[in-house]
Amino acid sequence: MIQARGFAAHDAHSPLKPYSFSRRELSDNDVLIDIQYCGICHSDIHQARNEWGNSTFPMVPGHEIVGTIREVGRKVSRFKEGDSVGVGCFIDSCRECASCKEGLEQYCEGHLVVTYNGIEKDMKTATQGGYSNLIVVDENYVLRVSHSSDLPAVAPLLCAGITTYSPLRRWNVGKGQRVGVVGLGGLGHMGVKLAASFGADVTVLSTSPSKQKDAERLGAHDFLVTKDEKALAKAQGRFDFILNTVAAVHNVDALLSLLKRDGTMVMVGAPEKPLDVHVFSLIMKRRNFAGSLIGGIRETQEMLDYCAQNNIVSDIEMISIDKVNEAYDRTVKGDVRYRFVIDMNSLS
């Protein structure tokens, strides 16, 4: 076994603490990665605090991982020592179902091996994530990072980036379209950058007027305060597409009414409680209310390459690992612009 070090949650209520654990030995198709940076995703906090009720402890969170290949298994063909790589929300899947075969592993109908708080293919070992110094991953689930600088800011692309890229691509967002991005947080700020880079006319919809300046800096062309009922009334039927990144219960009917006929609002934020949807909001303009989950390996690679070519990274605040608990509290309060990334060199 390979000895690894990291920070783990040991129960739902205590702060994360240093933790030593084992990674599996390299199989033929595995690579061993020195983790350099790991983003803090809101879902790390949900799971570390068992807010989804499916947590197992101890848990090393983290699925926005950037690092360097230290060693490759005997049959590894796609990577070599020293390569810059990323790991996202899952590290393996069944490889046999229709979704896996179509490269949509995130919707695997068999066993999707999520990066942490999951179970390895041996069906007994708990997976442990990126708040650690090392990780062992099958090369088929490793992404190539071609950004030549800003590597810490690449880490959040592995979840926040692909989660917004995938629906924007699937619903063909681009030139000539008016796109709304609801919520300007970790996901939302990536949604704005990506949608704007695709040529869309982007409006940020936010409850916080204070974010207008930032929205414009990120590439938004317009800003709408969702608490302003007059502004909302004026924007009825305005958008072709809305990317909704809000993970709290909110009035989705008011947002659906901003869609044109045949428009789509896609949820990438996942409120724990159900949302009220008035069917008239859907029927009267043949609107569509959909959801989207991260992205597959092929599309994640496409997104990383696209972002490298177009100089797109996340806006981050880098922290040392000992600040992780503080960063959790600040993330919950929305006090981060726009993603914390842990510098894994700080792991002593």
Add this chain to the structure above:
Amino acid sequence: MIQARGFAAHDAHSPLKPYSFSRRELSDNDVLIDIQYCGICHSDIHQARNEWGNSTFPMVPGHEIVGTIREVGRKVSRFKEGDSVGVGCFIDSCRECASCKEGLEQYCEGHLVVTYNGIEKDMKTATQGGYSNLIVVDENYVLRVSHSSDLPAVAPLLCAGITTYSPLRRWNVGKGQRVGVVGLGGLGHMGVKLAASFGADVTVLSTSPSKQKDAERLGAHDFLVTKDEKALAKAQGRFDFILNTVAAVHNVDALLSLLKRDGTMVMVGAPEKPLDVHVFSLIMKRRNFAGSLIGGIRETQEMLDYCAQNNIVSDIEMISIDKVNEAYDRTVKGDVRYRFVIDMNSLS
């Protein structure tokens, strides 16, 4: 003015009663139609009883109209005396907005002139519907009926037929697809007939096990009792498309979970209160929850022609106009298989 006779609601609480009123004189593009049959749609009842809060009285309901051209205006080119025709849910629209220009008049962004409980283009005359002997309609909003028999059973195609045909076509339902139809009423029974005729594998989802035999007779290949939790669990991820015709509040999450990845559930029933939607149901398999409203004039004509060629009509119970109030009560109880049609010859 042209004198017409019919049955009207005079307030939200009293039975419908005989009513004499005026129709406009024929303009150049108008046709005068002798109404022969008119279906009873559940929305007639909602509006006669002011359950949507937007009713004006007296109100002659009815938007599933079949009749014969009695007279044509000076410039009418598409119809002549004696032609068999239909009128659906609207009799005019702005003709200038993007939706009208695309032949999707039902989503008119200007003034959609609904067949009754609406207002004419003069912006002052109340429109009156099909529970009457005569109607005057611009020829561009009149449909050609080519069924050679079964005319009473054609009437419900003008609303129940097009309301189910349009989403089945838009979401490309056909061979090789598994389709669920939720609710076996006026809309649902048409959904089953049409989806089956398009070659889909059709399952009826109903709370009433007693409807299984009828479902099969109508063309369904399978039947699922939605109260049977085991059957529901077994059907997770089964359907490519679900047509949901239920107009009462119900558990849509349980139904969404029956969709495959990228599957769509379209609401054509419109519950008055909002529905609870768990975003996870949408995200986990990139599902879509959409709505659809009747259909445009071009598509309604396409549907009528398709039904004539394929011998598709509605299953009806014909009544005389004096039974309309009784029929309302029975419709509310679901005690009709599957549509009441009023024989307008019974109007004395």
